[in-house]
Amino acid sequence: MAPEKGQTVAAGTGNVQCFPMIDSMLLLKNALCSGCWQALQERLAIDGYLLMRCMLPIADVLEARAFLLSELQRWQPQEAAVTTRYKWLRAVSPGEFTGLHTDRVFVGGSSPRLLTAWVPLGDVNIQHGPPLVCRGSHRLRAFDRLRGYAASRVGSDGTRSGWLSGDGSVLASVVGRYAVDWRTAPLRAGDVVVLGLDTYHMTACNVSSEARLSCDTRWQPAGDPRHPPLRDWR
Numbered sequence: 001m002a003p004e005k006g007q008t009v010a011a012g013t014g015n016v017q018c019f020p021m022i023d024s025m026l027l028l029k030n031a032l033c034s035g036c037w038q039a040l041q042e043r044l045a046i047d048g049y050l051l052m053r054c055m056l057p058i059a060d061v062l063e064a065r066a067f068l069l070s071e072l073q074r075w076q077p078q079e080a081a082v083t084t085r086y087k088w089l090r091a092v093s094p095g096e097f098t099g100l101h102t103d104r105v106f107v108g109g110s111s112p113r114l115l116t117a118w119v120p121l122g123d124v125n126i127q128h129g130p131p132l133v134c135r136g137s138h139r140l141r142a143f144d145r146l147r148g149y150a151a152s153r154v155g156s157d158g159t160r161s162g163w164l165s166g167d168g169s170v171l172a173s174v175v176g177r178y179a180v181d182w183r184t185a186p187l188r189a190g191d192v193v194v195l196g197l198d199t200y201h202m203t204a205c206n207v208s209s210e211a212r213l214s215c216d217t218r219w220q221p222a223g224d225p226r227h228p229p230l231r232d233w234r
């Protein structure tokens with residue numbers, strides 16, 4: 001098998017070597033046909049993210065460009081899911097990025113099954129700043145060194161960024177370079193990146209000349225406890 005090709009990506013103020021995300025769309029199709037979600041759940045448990053290529057109809061995404069919720073609401077595997085009314089709609093300017101973090105420090109503490117669905121609003125190539133996901137970071141022992149940060153709520157009250165760092169390249173020096181497996185992909189309208197609460201991620205720096213448009217949305221089973229600051233769910 002040919003070795004995977006990595007590329008150097010601007011990870012905030014530093015650079016990281018980044019490998020391609022794995023497309024899980026086939027697993028989703030199999031799950032929808034068979035009703036068995038185990039393979040998909042296992043991949044999320046192992047990698048900490050799922051890339052769903054062409055999960056959403058491209059025409060709808062381009063037409064809406066603001067809200068893809070009607071499509072995401074169809075994504076209800078076993079239990080009814082709820083999503084926060086508030087959506088993190090982003091127009092990220094050239095030169096800007098989101099720093100390294102886990103979502104737990106922002107929205108953790110209630111449902112352990114809360115997931116982020118990151119939706120590009122139009123094509124987001126590497127230079128526009130797609131997510132950079134540290135594969136397996138939610139489960140690898142090496143990341144125990146960050147348990148102080150991981151257990152904190154530094155992002156939850158809006159007074160601090162909640163970032164561990166603005167430079168993705170420092171992660172290797174903290175947890176060891178063998179534990180760090182950066183993943184990214186050029187994303188198309190219709191793709192969705194799903195992220196677990198404890199998966200370390202950031203976005204690549206927008207090194208293009210145009211704004212990066214995307215939306216992050218939060219989802220969880222309807223019966224799970226709801227993060228109080230995110231008041232309004234539906």
Ligand SMILES: O=C(O)CCC(=O)C(=O)O
Pocket residue numbers: 090092097098103116118201202203214216217
């Ligand atoms: O899109 C971004 O800039 C950041 C999104 C993110 O990190 C998240 O949804 O958790």
